Amino acid sequence: MAQKPPPCMWAERKDRLFITVELIDCGDATVDFSEDKIAFKGTGKKGDSDPAEHAFTLELNGKIKPEESTFKATDRAIEILGVKKEAGAYWEKLVTQPNKVTKAWLTTNWALFCEEDDEDAAANAKVAGFGGYGDRSRIVPAEDSDDEGVDDRPADVTDIMG
Numbered sequence: 001m002a003q004k005p006p007p008c009m010w011a012e013r014k015d016r017l018f019i020t021v022e023l024i025d026c027g028d029a030t031v032d033f034s035e036d037k038i039a040f041k042g043t044g045k046k047g048d049s050d051p052a053e054h055a056f057t058l059e060l061n062g063k064i065k066p067e068e069s070t071f072k073a074t075d076r077a078i079e080i081l082g083v084k085k086e087a088g089a090y091w092e093k094l095v096t097q098p099n100k101v102t103k104a105w106l107t108t109n110w111a112l113f114c115e116e117d118d119e120d121a122a123a124n125a126k127v128a129g130f131g132g133y134g135d136r137s138r139i140v141p142a143e144d145s146d147d148e149g150v151d152d153r154p155a156d157v158t159d160i161m162g
Helices: 118-126 153-160
Strands: 009-010 016-021 030-034 037-044 052-059 069-075 078-083 107-110
Touching: 016 037, 030 078, 078 118
Parallel strands: 009 107
Antiparallel strands: 009 016, 016 078, 030 037, 037 052, 069 078
């Protein structure tokens, strides 16, 4: 009997792929990387089911660096990181296989999903040092500890409040 693919989710960035294999207690997971394929095999549980053998091969739509790609098995899932051979544009789709082959078990990971434009904005926000809010120096005045007792409110507010 052929081994069924486990439920999987995927997302990408300009330089990497994130694939989450949703198997519980899969201690014997193996992932083989080649430039144009990622192959998984392991025994684990889907939800409350009994442990079963699962396997799949993703025929990638682009190329990855097998020597830099890796995976980590946790109690709840297997997390696969594929490093793209050429960083740049997002792939049109993850695999070359027809949708009818993968649609029952491979879906988008909306928790990690990011549009190409959003990725650039997120990187710029991190550089600014304030999450997704950018430079906050225009919003929050810098604290000045040597002005104790000095009222920093604008003059018009001081006039109103006394």
